[in-house]
Amino acid sequence: MQSAGPLLHSGFRASVRHVPENTALSLRGRTWTYRDLDGIARRWAAALARHTPRPKRVAVLGHRSVVTYAGFLAGLYAGATVVPLNKKYPAARNRELLERAGIEVVLADAGSVKQLGALLDGLAGAPAVVLPDTDEVPAGFPVGARVLTRADVETCVPLAEPVEVAPEDGAYLLFTSGTTGRPKGVQISHANAASFLAANTERYGFAADDRFTNTFDQTFDLSVFDLFMSWGSGGCLVPMDAFDLMKPLDFVRDNGITVWFSVPSVAVLQHRKGVLVPDSLPSLRWSLFCGEALPAATAQVWQEAASGSVLENLYGPTEATIACLVHRWDPETSPASVVNGVVPIGSPYPGMAAAVLDEDGSPVPDGDTGELCVSGRQVFEGYLDAPEQTAEAFRTGSPSSGPDRRWYRTGDLVRRTDSGEYGYVGRLDTQVKILGHRIETGEVEAHLLRQERVEQAVVLAVPGEEEGVTVLTGVLAGAGLDVHDVDEELRRTLPPYMIPLTYHLLDVFPLNDNGKVDRKALRLRVVSGELEPVLL
Template identity: 40%
Template sequence: MAEKSEWPLYELFLRGLGKSPGGAAFRVGADVATYEQVHHLALLWGGALLHTPATPPAAVGVLAAKGTIAYAGIVAGLYAGATVVPLHPDFPIARTRQMIAAAGVSALVVDERGRKVAAELRGEGLEVSVLAPGAERVDPGHALSRPRPVEPGGVAYVLYTSGSTGTPKGVPITHANLAHYFHFMDRRYDFTPRDVFSQTFDLTFDCAMFDLFCAWGAGATSVAVPSLAYRNLPRFLAEQGVTVWFSTPSAISMARRTGGLAPDMMPFLRWSLFAGEALKCADATDWQRAAPRSVLENLYGPTELTITITGHRWSERTSPGLCVNGLSPIGFVNDGHDHLLLDGQGQPASTEGELWITGPQTTPGYLDPRNDEGRFVERDGRVWYNTGDRVRRVANGELVYLGRADAQVQVQGWRVELAEIDQAVRGCAGIEDAVTIGAPTGDGSTALVVFYTGTPAQPSDLAVQLRRTLPPGIVPRRYHHLAEFPLNPNRKVDRAGLRDRAAKLLTGPAPSSGSRPG
């Protein structure tokens, strides 16, 4: 194996190809492809991308739902030596156009749905080449003979996080970032070609890269988990032979509601991994009892720190005693990184504060350097990433997540800038101003509640307008009209008071129409 500083991301797929050439690289329902088949398609499509009418693309967008075109398209972009930008065909056109422009995407790999979206984009004047393998012949004469070499500092992929200005923030992740991360994963886990991984995360989420490349590096199979599977999750996982589960903790609540967390219901799982949201002690305990032979881990990591940056290995004997406010530890920071806890004055704190991290998994910064301010900070001659998360160091030295120190919240795994929602709501007809609050629900998740001034509107009408600019997963479901915002003694919007009001709204029935008076 090459030294990690020279290890491109596609090397993981090649490693899986060597271990399991005839094995399934993925399954999405009846859509299945072996490592050899994906490799052949990636060489074919990678060559086609390099022979587009324009110059060879520096960045390739993959505009496709989970399936052969999306998975092979990701590998093809990497084989072509380009930066891969996963895009969701069902995201609003305006948002997709922003992402394409910011990342410098000049070629798209599309499925049937993505082809229609690409046509709309081109109709609006976006100049981009389109490779539609399911709808057109790809010239085999252009196929690559091998993947193109890349530089360690080259960007492997770009993912997007919510932006406070209303524009998504692009996060470039380099091959060097990923080399360190996956070498660390190699040492942490014992994945083999016999494993079958769940693939629960959307391809625009960084944890999807764990699903795919940890599986592919082991020569294992990645299986997409459809929403209907949660009606009887243990049965689906047993039928698919899943041995490695990875999802947000919200899946635990879903499994509980459908009777899927009875003791020993998932004895076939070897690993149970959770990330993207805070993991409750009670949820970890229940899942562990349902999957007693699996090793359960709570992982944590912003996109800017390459998938996951800390991990806690759950122990029924010791972990409950380390929980704070009912939340599991997030563990120790990955090898090779330093971290700081800073108090409200920006001074180092020993036990509790805002978490800052520096090390080889830290992205070089956002695509737009103007977004770096306050997040990527030079201190003591090194660049640190300010996570904005408050943590506490417990007795054994591990960290426990306490909550956000800024105006971000996590909703269904999305890290959402509340200001982005505010700006989107202000763009709705008749709205003067808006304040979005992230409030806890009864099942431990977070719901978005919008308070707005201006003309009262039907919640359904607001939701329809917001779907034009926001991904479906972060469109709020609760809207509350106010004649004016309450103010605190400093004459600022009383967000604490609005949080209390939001909590009360969430305990009552959702309004079916209209908006409730303030």
Template identity: 35%
Template sequence: MIRDTNGKVALIDSAYTALLKGVNPEMTTVLIDQDDWRQQVVAPFTARNTPDTLAYVIYTSGSTGRPKGTLVTHKNVTSLATGGGFVSLTAQDVLLSTGSPSFDATTIEYWGMLLNGGQLILMSEKQLLEQTLLKQEIKKRGITLMWFTASWFNQLIDEDITIFEGLKTVMTGGEKLSETHIRKFQAAHPHIVVMNGYGPTENTTFSLTHDIPHLEEGHRIPIGKPLANRTAYVLSNDLQLLPVGVPGELYLGGVGVSRGYLHQENLTAERFINDPFSDVPGAKLYKTGDRARWLANGTVEFMGRIDEQVKIRGFRIEPGEIDAVLRQCPGVKDAVVTVDTSRNGEKRLVGYVVPVAEYDHEQIFDYLRDRLPAYMVPAFLIRMEILPLTANGKVDKRALPAPDDNALFNTTPYTAPRDEKETAIIAIWERLLGVAQVGIHNNFFELGGHSLLATRVVSAIRKELETALVVKDLFTHPTVAQLAAYLQTQQGGIDNIVATIRPDKVPLSFNQERLWFIDQLEGTTQYHLPVILRLRGTLQSNALQEALSNIVQRHESLRTVIRQADGQPYQHVLPQIVGSCR
């Protein structure tokens, strides 16, 4: 990527100096972790920007083993951050960024705030993955808006659904959303807007969005309608418009369409075609490779990939790129990478390798780790004598053997647990990883674990072993034996929650204060949730009244009212409520 962009200046951490100089020794570096970085000498340069001037190059996966550098302009960015009309972005908003700078979700996070006067909050990845710290930051900073990849969003809902309290809007996507998790979220947070965001990097982050209404059982979630300054078409193979309900390929247009790919003119011409539906000179459509169809309500439903590009944990991956890297590995004659689904529903990459002679499992893994980001390294490598072919000479992926979970353990001899703590940790790993017979020297990440699963493991250990643990501890002690030994050194368990003396006037929560304020202005009958139930049979009024009274008496929240003193609202818990059934 450095050679491809021919960059002149790099802002880097000192730890990467040698690596960068090895790639481009002529590049000027500014060491941003040094106290004097602002005084470091850089040749002055001038920039005269227009809306069509290049803003940045962002790289996505490429099928040839060469990442594609997408050319995004200032107009593309501002069309997303200020003209899309899909989400309210104001000076009162506070957004906590969750994306890596190399992930295009940060375009809406960074510029959505900076171009609208809002406040942008940054946290390290380790802090974001530590649920307690994330929850504290949301509350402390008054965060109103956040983006979550679908996998992470689902996990947070399962682990601690209260983490979202205080937010006004949640943007999520990157993968197909889980209807089950959306319903669970809406039941817990009916006043938080949940937006499904869809869009490739080539059309500047978001192309279509959908504010998800109350989701009924059995209803699927569409990717929505185009942003105000974007267009979407479902076309046939000969680029004809398809009617409602008929699947075709999704093409995207409007001011979000980028210039194309850096130094890849042929690919640009293939993916960015002239827009036959636009009167704007030079307008382009981007060919997404996604199957979709229009629904009767005017939204678009995503129906999967036409090509083999996949998304795993929010990352867009073309297995062909990993194929290309694998084939370059010394000792590998041929290779192919596919996607498999584990027993617990996790997508994972599987590499099939035909060795030249001797098969060195670890050497190949090391080669891949040195050249690919962690999310692109296959969970499995399976040795093959020959790759099966179809009649037309292509690799027959359907004929490839399914991965055996036990293959993950072949390089590490099995050693049984030696005590109750190791046994308990193994049980948690096997349950969450969906594998069997984990030994005490197996590495969590080599078994298919990743950062999202790590947070679930930590949560389970805290709950089941009543031991304090944070996510970074699992990265530092990735085997059962190491983790159990580390836990043994920790003094005490999780601090017990100690009841405090309740003040006479309990302050309102953020949501209570908001509803109280609205009630003062215009009333809150729209927030009332009346329910009518038809009971069949003979009703025992006394039993029903006693049951309802016991529930109200058991739960203080059902006996809590808001009162005022000197103009300040506060919570007051009634000692008892006496009601009657009629």
């Protein structure tokens, strides 16, 4: 049945109708057409509903496999909210996300099955499991687990049509770092996502001959751009794995990539290596960056390497659906708008509004620094089962002429330039971006402080060895603590990007005038080298 409005997967469905034999996915030498992926998603959607008719939330666990791509579509086809999990995460974190999200069915690839048994063991109300590329139930699965293997899935009659949903229903649910030590659940509706996709479709005019990278894990919302902008245009998605990101320029050239999208760190590293030679990326039509600050020097060099492409810096928190501001780099005019060596984050998307507010919610004059707040069709409704956090994340008011709006507080400090665009200055709180991932250092500290011998813990963002790269470092205090043990325990509970690169031991933490730990003083001692790291 036809749904009432555009959905996250509406563009894919249109491509199935218009270009069914175009290649939709090229993965490690194998290709799938739009007709192929549509057929797989229909069958798997039927399997997802075998034990739980119309599941509310479906988790997809895997990495760079057809299961992770067709599985996302299958979850949407089943009428569910898709919750990506990451096989690289510690089992404890994935287990927490399963419980928090109330997952009813897990769709997993063969490479993730080993972790899945441990996730389900002892879990109250354990979800059903669909293993579409696994031939038998692996040893170690909990007794009584409801499991469909490849043979079971093949007996499922594919759905004739995707389940009808409303635009206000959830399309996907992601968990971001939280200050309390618990991840925050961000559910994005189909209406939120459709607004984002429509703005980008209008802006970029992607075509069926475009070939898109996929540099992001699906637990990172920027991946939604890769999948659904590619599939909405009838183009081909060409995912990159970790080894491809070591030599991304070769990947672009070898695969005829026309649309590049990544965090700036990838480009910064190539700039540092000196391999961004002018006109060395002739196939690119679009060079897009998002997820962290983009150094102007790197933008300039990348633009010279991909001289036939348009380079843009996108900005947006997960809560505002992937990106909601954008700046188009112009080698002639953009340098004048650079703030602290960083490319501007630009102007709001259609349907979105931005304001720079003071601590009391009043607008700051142009040119002054304040917190960026955004409002509009792409902004989510609120955090999963967290009304207090939701209330703290929003302001209601009218910073300029016009009706009151509900403003999401991004926590980013910006200033409005003479051109009317916004320049990024820094963070309002201790939240930082590491390789594009948003991290609350307070969450890492909370996990450190749970360890028996850790009496004090401060996690800081400091410059890495590569220019423009930020890393985490931990400063610890505690009698008899073993840093190696602390690090190992942390790795059992947090994803790799949240683990400090270095640790420092200190008997007494410096305090500021308010009696709080003086983070600025600690950071200075770390950056200056006064506090030497502990060798692991």
